[in-house]
Amino acid sequence: MRVLLALALLGLGGLLGLGIAGLWPRPEPQDPEPVARAWGVANAVAAVVLGVRLWDTLFEVLVYVVAMVGVRFFLGGLRWRGELPPVAETPLLRRSADLLLGPILVFALYVAASGHLGPGGGFPAGALLGSALLLLALAKGVERLSQELYEPRLESLEYLAVALLLFLGAVVLIFLVRAPAAFIAANLLIALEVAIGAWAVLHRFASARGEV
Amino acid sequence: MESLSALALAVALALLGLWVLVGRRNLVWKLLGLNVASGGSILFLVALSHRPGARPPILGLGPGPAADALPQALVLTAIVIHFATLALALALVILLTERRHTQDSRKLEEEG
Numbered sequence: 001m002r003v004l005l006a007l008a009l010l011g012l013g014g015l016l017g018l019g020i021a022g023l024w025p026r027p028e029p030q031d032p033e034p035v036a037r038a039w040g041v042a043n044a045v046a047a048v049v050l051g052v053r054l055w056d057t058l059f060e061v062l063v064y065v066v067a068m069v070g071v072r073f074f075l076g077g078l079r080w081r082g083e084l085p086p087v088a089e090t091p092l093l094r095r096s097a098d099l100l101l102g103p104i105l106v107f108a109l110y111v112a113a114s115g116h117l118g119p120g121g122g123f124p125a126g127a128l129l130g131s132a133l134l135l136l137a138l139a140k141g142v143e144r145l146s147q148e149l150y151e152p153r154l155e156s157l158e159y160l161a162v163a164l165l166l167f168l169g170a171v172v173l174i175f176l177v178r179a180p181a182a183f184i185a186a187n188l189l190i191a192l193e194v195a196i197g198a199w200a201v202l203h204r205f206a207s208a209r210g211e212v
Numbered sequence: 213m214e215s216l217s218a219l220a221l222a223v224a225l226a227l228l229g230l231w232v233l234v235g236r237r238n239l240v241w242k243l244l245g246l247n248v249a250s251g252g253s254i255l256f257l258v259a260l261s262h263r264p265g266a267r268p269p270i271l272g273l274g275p276g277p278a279a280d281a282l283p284q285a286l287v288l289t290a291i292v293i294h295f296a297t298l299a300l301a302l303a304l305v306i307l308l309t310e311r312r313h314t315q316d317s318r319k320l321e322e323e324g
Contacts, residue, residue, distance in 0.1 A: 005234050009227050016223045016256075032269040032281035044269035044281035049288055060289045067296035074303040078310060118270055123292050194292065201299045208306060 039178050041116040049121065050186050051178070058169045061193065065162050068197040072155075075204040089141060097139035104132040112191040116183035125187065126194020133199045142206040151203065158196040165189045218259035225252030239305045239315045243298065250294045257283045257290070 032044035039047040049057050112125030137145045165186060172182050229249025233242050261283035267273050269281040309315055312323070 002235070005231070009230055012230070013223055013227050016226075030280065030282075032278050033271060035281065036269070036271050042271040044271070044278065045284045045288070048281050048285035053285060056289060060293060064292055064296045067300045070300045071303045074300075074307050078306070119268065121288070123288055197296070205299075205302070 039183075041180055041183055043116055043118060043120075046116045046121055046183055046187075050116075050183050054169055054172060057190075058166060061162060061165060061190065064194070064197060065158070068158075068200055071201055071204055075208050078208050089139070094139045097135050101132060101136060104128060104135070108132065108191065108195075112187045113184055115187040116180050120187075122187040122190025123194055125191035126198065129191060129195030130198030130202070133195065134202055137202060137206065142203065146203050146207070149199070151200070154196050154199065158193055158200075161189045161193040161196070165193065218255060218262075222252045222256035222259055225249070225255065228252075237317050239308070239317055242317065243301055243305065246301075247294075247298060250290070254287050254290055254294075257287050 032048075035052060036042060036044040036047045039051040041047050041051075108125045108128035111120035111128060112122055115121035115125070133145075133149075168182060168186055168189070171177060226249050229245045229247070229252055232245025233249060234245075236242055236245065261280040263277055263279060266277050266279040269278040269284065305315065308320070312320060314320060
């Protein structure tokens, strides 16, 4: 069994090596500038993600939401008996969280709002917001933070963001809107949705920690 | 071709991850292997989109050829889907461990 596995992996590696060595024909990459110009944005990747391949992005967001709903569903039923192991709290972490939280939030908003002009976009901004929440959770403790961030309200906010995103996508697809404003709005909505999903995952995994 | 080393690293990562994914019996190890293989495939796509001397695919960054924007957009999707499916798989592993008290895939198969 192991030998077969090794042979299969070697064969796969050989195929990939052949591809890398240029023995397979590779299409010449197209110049992305006309695409970006046609959609009225500077970042060609944003033009592809939210313009040419908008369907892909919409369904990707749906897959993300379904996965987050699955995490909530599967981990929501678990209740741990006994004490949860404490999370270490240090003044160093609290102080650095105080210092870093504002810049991280502002930078995340900047990345989301300028995703059509330069590197950035909704998904990196959502990841930044999620890491800001992680920092806050590490500094204050997950339980305290989850009391302050009321999760059902966040959840409905996430679904509202997804619904607005789908509506925006429908408007762009039906009326062929090609404006930077649509990109900014879509990036902000995606950032909100990704951040809330990341917080839900973090919260669930952190509150389901402990021994099985 | 300056992206050759990145491509070789990507293939090595993908093979390592696949080896762990198939060879190990612990479910968490399998997910780790899947994670590494996914990282390798993401690196592969990014390295493929690169051309020698290419600049980022953003308007107004000077002359010269731009890197292909399509693989980068694909990778953006892949990273998020990767994160979401990994979280879902870990939640399922937690649930399985709670119910069956094992993470050994062979034991799980034998018990049915």
